[in-house]
Amino acid sequence: MKRSHKKSLTSYNNWGYAFVAPFVIVFLIFSVYPVLRTLYLSFTDLKVMGDAHFIGLENYKRVVTDKFFWIALWNTVRIWVVNIVLQLGLAFLLMMIFSDVKYKMAGLPVFRVVYYLPNLIAATSVAFLFMTLLDWRFGTFNQLLSALYRAFGAHYNPVDWLGTSNTAGYTIAVIQAWMWFGNSFIMLMAAVQGISKDYFEAAALDGAGRWTIFGRITLPLIKPIMMYVAITSLIGGLQMFDLPFLMINRASPSYASVQTVMMYLYKFGFTAGTIQTGYAAAIAYALFIIILVVSVIQIKLFNRGED
Amino acid sequence: MGFKIKKSILYIALIILGLTCLLPFMLMVVNATRSGAEISQSFTFIPGHNLQENWNRLFEYFNLFAGIRNSVIVAVPATLLGVYFPAMTAYGLAMYKFKGNNVIFGAILAFMMIPGQLSLIGFYQLCSTLHLVNSYIPLVIPAIAATGTVFFLRQYIIASVPTSLVEAARIDGANELYTFHRIIIPLVSPAMATMGIMGFIGNWNNYLLPMIILTKTDKFTLPVMMATLRAATDLASNQGATYLAVAISVIPILLVFCFFSRYIISSISAGAVKG
Secondary structure (H helix, E strand, O other), rough: OHHHHHHHHHHHHHHHHHHHHHHHHHHHHHHHHHHHHHHHHHEEOOOOOOOOOOOHHHHHHHHHOOOHHHHHHHHHHHHHHHHHHHHHHHHHHHHHHHHHHOOOHHHHHHHHHHHHHHHHHOOHHHHHHHHHOOOOOHHHHHHHHHHHHHHHOOOOHHHOOOOOHHHHHHHHHHHHHHHHHHHHHHHHHHHHOOOHHHHHHHHHOOOHHHHHHHHHHHHHHHHHHHHHHHHHHHHHHEEEEEEEEOOOOOOOOOOOHHHHHHHHHHHHHHHHOOOHHHHHHHHHHHHHHHHHHHHHHHHHHHHHOOO | HHHHHHHHHHHHHHHHHHHHHHHHHHHHHHHOOOOHHHHHHHOOOOOOOOOHHHHHHHHHHHHHHHHHHHHHHHHHHHHHHHHHHHHHHHHHHHHHHOHHHHHHHHHHHHHOOOOOOHHHHHHHHHHHHHOOOOOOOHHHHHHOOHHHHHHHHHHHHHHHHOOOHHHHHHOOOOOOOHHHHHHHHHHHHHHHHHHHHHHHHHHHHHHHHHHHOOOOOOOHHHHHHHHHHHHHHHHOOOOHHHHHHHHHHHHHHHHHHHHHHHHHHHHHHHHHHHO
């Protein structure tokens, strides 16, 4: 019975090639080839145009000794850490509130949509909205703060949030967290809602308190998704580009403090006058290796408490 | 009693957080109607009378509607190709046993993990060799190879399309393509909508790639056009016009959100289930 069933299928199985062919062709041309081409270029001295000469690991040696690459990496990590702590912390807190068995908060569908809203908007629009709001002298944000200070009888000295090295990176980190916490929250919440109600009911019947339920049922069961959220945020965060690139002017004194690895790559890859394609390709792969290593460490850390 | 108070405090905190999500947009709408001088003096939530002037000022600088049109020309076909072909691929991978099936699936998994920056340099080099700079082809055609969508739809088909259904269609003499178009697509369409709406937002908001591929002003998509505001020092003196530009750029995606928020939420949730 089973054998004849299989046989009836095999005659059709060649259709599989037809169904996957368009994907495979485009995938090879526009996904696989560019990644391999970047790898090849990272071993060459290609500048703007002209011939590429194979120079072995020279570009990688240069990355390792390039002070500005490490500064860019440090900037990226610094902004990312503040961003991720705020973003995931807030998402986690909200998840705790909405999954609490005692308070049973209502209105999740509405809150979810509102919290997600900032994530919907293009980074370019967010960038110009906040650049204008945060304008040092004429921006609405400093006016709000000043009014708030005045209400408490204090005087507010306007801060140039984006133009000062001390604040620019963190300001961007907060905006980035503002853009993404709703997204993380929806993911965590989806994980909680995916847990069978039976577990909660059984635990409640056994007299488990809400903290026990949260610690012993909710947390362990959403751990894989927490890891997924953490790793995707890491991959996205280390590639941070749009906001710092758009919001901080090249001429600004704070530029050096927010130049991320991707901005550094962009400088050598695409900025007229400084193009060194081979070196930019090596930066791309160096960043990839760093992302890979940190992801593995993250997975190891997550799984440590397993046994 | 204490319980009710605590619960109220929680609600207030949640609402305040909600307001911080909305506040920048409210200020944006209000400030879009005020003059630069008014904005630089104080803030308010009462609209001003300068909308017309801001509008004129803005459109003297650039035509945002051309950017919106270009974004539609890129994002709509990219979205359609980005669900139709991945659905086809997912169906092929899920329903047919052929040589290389597992290799393709393995490659899809691997490429879902590879960060986009890794292909950026090579992608541009490829486009420049193929003379595709300033063409929309590199922004549209690669959508066919949306690995995440293929992965998601494959799981969906395996979970929700019974093989017996396809076999029944075969017994009735249906051609394989006919089966895919008439039986499978209707069954998978909720998942395709979920992926499609996310794909649309991604394509619509995409900045880095269009900025690299497009150099001619008349080809600029909305985000690339918006980014040129950075160099607009004459416009910077009039904050009202900048706010108006942001407001106009945000409207199309907000409209999409109003109609499809359910799909958007479920697609992010799907991302969680995927993990």
